[in-house]
Amino acid sequence: MNLSGLSFNALPPVHLPFRFFLSAPIFAFFCVTILLTYGESLWLSRWHPAMLALTHGFTLGIITMVMMGALLQILPVVAGISFPKVERIATISHVFMVIGSASLLLSFLFPHSLIILFSIISLTLAFGVFIGGLFWALAPTLKQTFNQGDTLVVIRLATIALLVVILLGLLLQLNRFGLYAGFSSLTAWLPFDKFYTNIHALLGGFGWMGLLIIAVSFQVIPMFHVAPSFPQPVRKYFAKLIAISLIALLCSSFFEFELKWFIAVLLVLQSFYVLVVINVLRKRKRKVPDITVRYWFLASVSMLFLTLLYFIDEFFSLKALQGKQDLFFSGAFIYFYLLSILQGLLIKILPFLSYTHLQQRCLMNFEAMQYLPHMHQFISKQQANVLWFLHLLAACSLLIVILQPGLYLAFSALLTIEFAYLFWIMVQTVSIYKKTSEKITQLDS
Template sequence: MQRKLAFEHTPGLALPLRFLLAAPWFGALAGLLLVWQGAEAMSTRWAPATLAVTHLLTLGFLGMAMAGSLLQMVPVVAGVELHWARRLSPVIWGALAGGALLLAAGFLHGLPWCLRAAGILLAGAFILLVAVLARALSQRSAPNALPVVAGMRQAVLALACAVTIGVALAAFLVGAVRLRVMEWTNVHAAWALVGWVGVLVVSVVFQVVPMFQSTQLFPRQLAFTLPPLCLGGLVLWTVGYLLNQPWQWIGAGLVSVCLGLFAVYTLVLLFRRKRAADVSTWYWWLSLGSLLASVAVFLCPRGIDKALVLGVLFIVGFAMSAVNGMLYKIVPFLLWYHGQHAGCDVPGVRQLMPESEPRVQFAWHAASVVLLLAAAIAPGWLAQAAGGVLAVACMRLGFDLALAAISLRKLANEQNQES
């Protein structure tokens, strides 16, 4: 597994930063929407407010964060050039942001024109993103990077499937096509969350956990086999589910085993590391613990509304926790790296982002996970409390990242004036 990165292929700072700095504010908007809608948004997964909140978190928060992370990581991990990205990234950013907002508005207010516009914008954003990433990932990469690159390729393929199904569902909502909407919505959610988010996080962890957490390296064979096995299980489940075959559970079981094994193995590496745990490690504990809980809830007998609980555990507990922890590492590092290469006398990464900042945000974020779980089980006033805490957590993340970027720009301007 590769730990040495090809920094000579690093894209310009503005390219990933516009995505990474925007991501938290979609989470804050989702939290405020939850405060406004209250218990209705946690009553059923099919409520308009629930759909709006879910897509602000998945397309807005996670979509922005993962697009920015991939545009940064693919060239430096694979050691390849990222063609077209500089010109297309503002278009992708604008279409993704606008599409996520319009889709949420369309769900919330039942506006067909919003859904049509959102479908066009989001389809365009993801087609361009997939084209940029696919061209880069199709190039020959460094041999040691192959496991991570292979996982990224599979995640991008899953994204293309999820987007295609999502566009078809949007077309159904405006009366353009006929679909078995309940079944295809479940398939869309599975490919978006497990195929895109899950496989991408798993693949990225093989690189970032050893690098930022100073753990032992993941076995090469594990890194090669887990993502395709997970995706293969998803394909098997999808076919069986749409055909209403009992063997669909073989695929679901394979996905559960892959994700559970990944979570356990990563936790073991984290607990065995020699360096003392810091706040970034706490995010990984929360993320991986939520992933294990997701697997347990999925496999347990019916008794609660598993869809809402699974959504909270997987989206907010697993994916958002991992992204929050990585953003607090990646953004200050990028600011420091580009500042150094611009000839500025930049303070260290720890000065750009003191550990006290993520400590506070982690407390708010962890509290939001607990409150959202409680609201999913017993809707009521807890939904508004959970939304308020989630909004504060995301706003704190957004302000912390923005202030670090602003402080670097001020420092660069001051040094330019002095020279």
């Protein structure tokens, strides 16, 4: 074992992940603007340009933004490794992520070739730098056999999924830019139609986001809730099963299989995973009331209902969902599953990171410990409870508005309130962190 390569204090500066986290609510407000501008008409079809902008606002501007920030911190905690030149990589990828996501959303609303080109260049830079850094950081771990190896394998798979999602997205965007005009043989080989958009979306949802959540859960559920480890076969093989399904999906243009069968398989796998999550959480030893546990249960139960409803609809064609299946199921997956877990983790991660960074500074000056706030002083239990209710209300209102688009104002209002509150909680945490940090600096000098 190479002792010199191991770092016990590889945490990147706390302002780097916070930049990503603080940018997410801004994109929620961007989404509200789209909702209010396009009103009822937005809900007519998932292919409505404003709906495409809204979907990317959530998946890219909010979810991927938070996940990128979280990854900067997760690697040092789970494997003692860090991004190389983390300050530079995080800054470049964050700046271009914000610009690229915003210009992508705008390019759906105003499909001017310059805006499309701008989004392509910005997102290529953002993801090129980020994914490059991630692979660079992960490469040495291929030789290591730490206990956290299972998590790292799943993070690698999620990163590969992200790479493919981004490549497909860029190819689709280049098609909108008109790059392939006149290349009929190329467009015949790669049909830039709804089929590839579906694959892009499924790989994003189940691959990049779904797999990263699985990877993180292997570590954080036992760690934060004193729960047993996930069963060994689940840790070892489950993510690979999802990856194989996604590879088959990617190759499905060569087969006769319909997309709905792949979705069915992925939903069944995802449901199996949430059943394991429920089981592990039920066996947790730490039984004190914890809002993050409630978020995990909400997400898990929602996934089970979503899968059940999907099959009921496949067999009995539910009248209420007619013509709205895509919107309903993807909306439920994004808001009830992905966003619930993400928000539950943020409630834990924000105080955890703030505390850990301040605590590291106290290693050199023990006297500074007196200034350290405890976890609930960063985000109180009451604030976390309020956010949970706001999230639940907004999530329910999304499903209602998909079925009854006339109620879009209610969803817009609840979305604004939820993310304004989340933003406030984040700003408060940063403010407490800064004040404490200043006190420690004064003590040091």
